[in-house]
Amino acid sequence: MAEFEPKIIAFCCNWCTYAAADIAGTSRIHYPANVRIVRVMCSGMVDPIYILKAFEMGADGVLIAGCHEADCHYLNGPLKCDAMFEKIKRVVNILGLEGERLRREMIAAAEAPVFAELIEEMVKQLKKLGPSPLREGVKV
Amino acid sequence: MEEIKTGVYICHCGLNIAGTVNVEEVARYAGTLPNVVVARDYRYMCSDPGQALIKDDIKNLGLNRVVVASCSPRMHEPTFRRACQDAGLNPYLFEHANIREHCSWVHDDRQIATEKAKDLVRAAVRRVFYNEPLEIKERPLNPNVLVVGGGIAGIQAALDIANGEHRVYLVEKEPAIGGHMAQLDRTFPTLDCSECILTPKMTEVGQHPFITLLAYSEVEEVAGSVGNFKVRVKKKARYVDEEKCTGCGVCEEKCPWKVDSEYEVGMGKRGVVYVPFAQAIPHVATIDKERCVYFLKGKCRACEKFCDAKAIDFEQKDEIVELEVGSIILTTGYDVFDSRRIPQYGYGRYDNVLTGLEFERMTCAAGPTGGKVLLKDGRQPESVAIIHCVGSRDENYHEYCSRVCCMYALKYAHLIKENTQAEVYQMYIDMRCFGEGFEEFYRRVCDEGVNFIRGKVAKVTDVALTEGEQGKLAVIAEDTLLGGIIRVPVDMVILCPALEARFGAEDVAKLFTINRRADGFFMERHVKLDPVATATEGVYIAGCCEGPKDIPDTVAQASAAAAKALSVISRGRVVIEPTTAQVNEVLCQACGRCEEICDFHAPKVISKDGLRVSSVDAALCKGCGACAVVCPTGAMSVRHSTREQINGMVEALLEV
Numbered sequence: 001m002a003e004f005e006p007k008i009i010a011f012c013c014n015w016c017t018y019a020a021a022d023i024a025g026t027s028r029i030h031y032p033a034n035v036r037i038v039r040v041m042c043s044g045m046v047d048p049i050y051i052l053k054a055f056e057m058g059a060d061g062v063l064i065a066g067c068h069e070a071d072c073h074y075l076n077g078p079l080k081c082d083a084m085f086e087k088i089k090r091v092v093n094i095l096g097l098e099g100e101r102l103r104r105e106m107i108a109a110a111e112a113p114v115f116a117e118l119i120e121e122m123v124k125q126l127k128k129l130g131p132s133p134l135r136e137g138v139k140v
Numbered sequence: 141m142e143e144i145k146t147g148v149y150i151c152h153c154g155l156n157i158a159g160t161v162n163v164e165e166v167a168r169y170a171g172t173l174p175n176v177v178v179a180r181d182y183r184y185m186c187s188d189p190g191q192a193l194i195k196d197d198i199k200n201l202g203l204n205r206v207v208v209a210s211c212s213p214r215m216h217e218p219t220f221r222r223a224c225q226d227a228g229l230n231p232y233l234f235e236h237a238n239i240r241e242h243c244s245w246v247h248d249d250r251q252i253a254t255e256k257a258k259d260l261v262r263a264a265v266r267r268v269f270y271n272e273p274l275e276i277k278e279r280p281l282n283p284n285v286l287v288v289g290g291g292i293a294g295i296q297a298a299l300d301i302a303n304g305e306h307r308v309y310l311v312e313k314e315p316a317i318g319g320h321m322a323q324l325d326r327t328f329p330t331l332d333c334s335e336c337i338l339t340p341k342m343t344e345v346g347q348h349p350f351i352t353l354l355a356y357s358e359v360e361e362v363a364g365s366v367g368n369f370k371v372r373v374k375k376k377a378r379y380v381d382e383e384k385c386t387g388c389g390v391c392e393e394k395c396p397w398k399v400d401s402e403y404e405v406g407m408g409k410r411g412v413v414y415v416p417f418a419q420a421i422p423h424v425a426t427i428d429k430e431r432c433v434y435f436l437k438g439k440c441r442a443c444e445k446f447c448d449a450k451a452i453d454f455e456q457k458d459e460i461v462e463l464e465v466g467s468i469i470l471t472t473g474y475d476v477f478d479s480r481r482i483p484q485y486g487y488g489r490y491d492n493v494l495t496g497l498e499f500e501r502m503t504c505a506a507g508p509t510g511g512k513v514l515l516k517d518g519r520q521p522e523s524v525a526i527i528h529c530v531g532s533r534d535e536n537y538h539e540y541c542s543r544v545c546c547m548y549a550l551k552y553a554h555l556i557k558e559n560t561q562a563e564v565y566q567m568y569i570d571m572r573c574f575g576e577g578f579e580e581f582y583r584r585v586c587d588e589g590v591n592f593i594r595g596k597v598a599k600v601t602d603v604a605l606t607e608g609e610q611g612k613l614a615v616i617a618e619d620t621l622l623g624g625i626i627r628v629p630v631d632m633v634i635l636c637p638a639l640e641a642r643f644g645a646e647d648v649a650k651l652f653t654i655n656r657r658a659d660g661f662f663m664e665r666h667v668k669l670d671p672v673a674t675a676t677e678g679v680y681i682a683g684c685c686e687g688p689k690d691i692p693d694t695v696a697q698a699s700a701a702a703a704k705a706l707s708v709i710s711r712g713r714v715v716i717e718p719t720t721a722q723v724n725e726v727l728c729q730a731c732g733r734c735e736e737i738c739d740f741h742a743p744k745v746i747s748k749d750g751l752r753v754s755s756v757d758a759a760l761c762k763g764c765g766a767c768a769v770v771c772p773t774g775a776m777s778v779r780h781s782t783r784e785q786i787n788g789m790v791e792a793l794l795e796v
Contacts, residue, residue: 009790014214015655015675022212025241033247033256036263036793037238039213041719041781045765053787057794070650073675074764075739084769109675110658116246 006060006126008035008119011050013043013066015073019109024116031116032123035063042066044077048088051102055092058135061101061126065115068106078106096133100125144175144269147203148261149194151185151210153240160244162254166209169258173265177201185210191223198227205268209237209261230273232718232780237264259793266792270784274718279759281367282466283709284309288359288648291319292691293471293683293698295341300702302350306709309463310345311373312355316420318342319473323403323497325504326555327691328547329581335506339419346421354461355422362468362651363740365762366678367714371463377456379427380413384451387415387423391443391452399431405497408508413443413452418506425451466714467678467705470662471698472648474684477531477538477638485530485635486600490613491516493600493633496548503555513559513632521562521631525615526552527597528568531638538638540659542688545636546572550581552634553590564590565628567597567617575690593628595620600633639688652679661687672701678714680704719780720761721768727775728753734767734776743767743776 012018018039024031040046043066054062064085069078085104092102103122107115148170152158163181170179178197182190185208197203206229208220213236221231239257247253283306287298290312298308310317322342324334345351354373361372380391395411403410403417410416413427427435427443434440434454444452479487479495486493492515494502505511515521526549531537546568553564571592573582586592595618604610605627612629619626641660642648649656654674655663662681665673672680680701683694708714721734721743730752734743742761743754754776756767765778777783 007794009793019214022214022238022241025212025245028245030246030248033243033249033252036256036259037242038263038786038789038793039238040765040786041778042764042766045769045778045781047769047783047786049783050786050790053790054794057791059790059794067655070646071655072650073653074762074766075653077764077766080737080766080769108658109655109663 004127004131006034006123006131007058008061008063008122008126009054009059010035010037010063010065011040011043011046012037013077014039014041016067016071016109017065017105017107017115020107020112020115023109023112027112029112029116031119034123035119042072042074042077044074044080044084046081046084048084048091051088052091055095055097055101055132055134058132060129060132060135061103061122063103063105063118063122065105065107065118068108071108098129100129101132142204144205145177145201145203146175146205146207146265146268147194147197147201148173148176148179148207148265149185149190149209150179150181150239150261151190151208152181152183153210154183157210157240157244160248160250160253161239161257162250165254166239166257166261170261170265173262175205175269176265177203186216186219191219194220194223195227198224198229204229204233205271206234207237207261207264207268208234209239209257209264211240212238212242231276232274233268233271235264235268235271237261259796262796263789263792266788267785270782270788271780274779276718277716278713279367279716281708281712281714282464283307284463284465285705285709286311286369286371286463286465286468287471288468289319289471289473289683289685290314290317290345290353290355291471291473291683292321292338292341293473293694294319294469295345296695296698297469297471297682297702298345298351299341299348300699301705302348304706305350306706308351309373309465310351310353311357311359312353313358314416315356315378315426316416316422317345317353317355318417318419318421321691322417322419323405323500325500325507326551328551329575329577331551331554335419342419342421353422356426357461359651360460366708367466369465369468369678371465371468373461373463375459375461377429377458378424379429379452379454379456380425381451381453381456382422382424384449385424386449386451387420387425388449389415389425390446390448391425394442394446396440396442397431397433399428404501404508405495407498407501427452467680467708468652469680469682469701469705470648470652470654470685471681471683471701472642472645472685474639474688475642477640479530479635479637481537482530484599485527485597486602486613486633487635490600490602490633492521492613492631493635496545496552496634496636499552499634503559513556513562515631519631520560523563523565523612523630524556524632524634525565525567525628525630526634526636527615528566528636529596530635531640533569538640538659540688541572542639543572544639544688544690547575547578547581547690549636550585553585554588557588557590562631565615565630566590566592567615568592568594569596575692593617593619593626639684642685645685652676654679654681659687661685672697672704678708716758717763719763719778720758721756721763721765721776721778723754723756724775724777725753727773729773729775730754731772733770733772737766737770
């Protein structure tokens with residue numbers, strides 16, 4: 001049987017982490033293809049609904065990544081994202097998902113290698129955890 | 141509802157994408173997706189023929205949605221939006237899938253990359269289904285420009301704009317403009333005197349009818365966006381009336397208290413009330429409140445007694461100046477690396493270990509030694525070592541090259557040879573002499589009999605091992621050309637410290653909402669193709685705040701930033717991004733959470749036809765979406781980042 005390949009949805013802020021992923025591309029820094037990036041204007045724009053939708057649809061991991069606090073294009077987006085994240089983390093726990101499946105990171109535009117390393121690390125971790133219990137066909 | 145007809149275009153980008161992704165297969169797959177009426181692949185979608193494909197299909201097939209899968213939208217989204225617009229399609233009905241930076245360039249397995257590209261295209265096709273046409277509005281702009289930082293970069297930018305007869309506000313936090321350049325003696329490789337070329341420009345700034353100089357001032361708050369920034373500047377109290385002060389210097393002469401002069405980097409003294417240097421612009425005195433005995437102990441006021449112009453004003457208060465500008469140029473400069481951080485070089489412990497800036501002051505005719513190269517005891521040195529890369533090209537401090545040190549080190553060698561009989565040793569890692577006239581200057585200094593020792597210096601010590609080292613400083617280094625450890629006894633050591641990001645650069649970046657690189661300097665929008673723009677529209681950067689550079693590069697960059705600002709001005713109006721928040725008044729419960737979370741005061745609960753609803757001021761809204769997240773009823777959404785669009789992408793990405 002083929003090795004389990006986790007699916008990761010990454011909500012990346014346009015100004016920092018999306019740009020970091022772009023620079024990873026320009027610099028040809030390779031990382032696992034398990035991640036699908038959804039571009040958002042700000043990490044503070046990520047609605048809990050998107051995260052729940054991703055898990056409902058069978059994502060094995062979800063990443064919300066944006067600017068460091070000082071870099072925010074909209075002043076305080078990361079703080080707002082953190083507040084949302086604290087709440088949704090609890091909901092995700094209640095749903096019976098391991099905490100490691102939902103990550104919140106700050107990655108600046110200049111930190112392309114950090115982005116690549118993070119994806120590598122997440123994929124490794126999710127492979128250990130196995131498929132999300134919410135995936136169709138998986139017995140909980 | 142009208143039928144959705146989507147056209148999908150897969151770009152090969154030469155082999156950049158097609159080398160890893162099977163683009164034909166992706167195009168065939170795209171053709172099978174719902175609402176897609178045409179799917180093509182082409183070598184370069186951004187080329188004229190590539191764009192013509194889109195335009196022709198919009199006209200001939202009646203497309204009302206377009207997806208291009210190619211490079212990053214941060215690269216070519218504007219290109220394809222324009223192509224759509226040219227063909228009569230609202231640009232917001234376009235969607236970009238990033239299959240180069242996020243796919244072909246970061247993966248090497250052809251099959252896996254192709255599958256990922258299909259996923260990304262499917263997500264874009266789903267998203268574009270929910271895209272709505274948005275109206276692009278324009279508004280008039282304010283032609284005034286704010287320049288922050290009065291070094292050579294700020295001076296050049298301000299003059300370029302003011303000479304076009306547009307108002308410039310030049311804000312400088314120090315009492316006078318001139319920056320680091322005003323402290324330099326001569327400039328490489330031509331050896332023209334820094335003051336001689338800088339002071340005419342400073343004077344021009346001081347007298348220019350279109351420049352308002354706000355020295356001893358700092359920007360406190362910035363609001364608004366390109367075309368219409370509102371800026372709050374604090375004009376710090378000098379305790380001297382700028383209008384009355386003639387800059388005669390009597391107050392400084394009579395001031396009984398002397399402190400280290402910043403301008404002379406501690407090698408000379410100044411009064412507590414002082415004019416920073418002879419050619420200072422504005423040429424007025426400032427009282428250093430922190431150290432003024434009157435402010436500390438309530439007695440003295442000597443300066444006041446002797447001031448004929450009656451300019452001293454101990455009652456003066458900080459003043460807040462509100463400015464309205466259309467664009468902003470940041471030229472906040474650099475700090476010099478603190479050489480004490482490398483204790484083994486002995487700076488601060490040994491009298492005759494100097495920094496480059498101290499040596500600049502020493503060789504300057506108007507400087508503390510009257511231009512003579514002297515040891516602390518007043519003798520002329522018989523030997524001098526110049527240590528390159530102090531804190532630069534060093535993974536313990538700064539990995540980058542500071543770009544100016546090799547050249548000024550050569551200049552020092554030349555000036556020492558000119559003024560003394562001393563032997564000069566250049567202790568370098570690599571000689572980097574890349575600019576106009578640099579290599580020629582290097583050869584000239586080589587011919588003057590300067591010794592070049594290739595290797596990083598480990599230590600400077602006063603512990604003599606031989607008689608020849610008695611009373612001298614021994615510079616211990618590895619000579620990588622001879623392959624051994626050497627000790628060079630010298631009388632004087634000059635350190636070439638790194639240029640580093642300003643202390644407080646983080647706060648400046650936050651104030652103007654721009655990004656910084658890992659090395660702390662401000663980040664340009666595109667390192668090659670947009671080097672003076674930043675992530676924030678209408679905010680530009682120039683000079684050493686963007687990274688270490690020499691005077692010619694700084695001036696070129698400052699003029700580039702000025703050209704950017706002038707281009708905004710000459711267009712005469714700015715586009716208002718339509719991607720702002722909107723309220724569904726039927727769903728809105730007027731709870732006011734949107735109002736609470738917004739940092740820009742865009743949403744407000746108002747009474748409308750007797751009903752309480754939230755209403756968004758589009759001019760203030762930045763489209764960050766925080767209000768939509770906290771809205772409990774889903775009434776609030778951000779145009780072009782709606783729940784349908786983002787959830788649609790998530791669904792599409794995971795449904796296979």
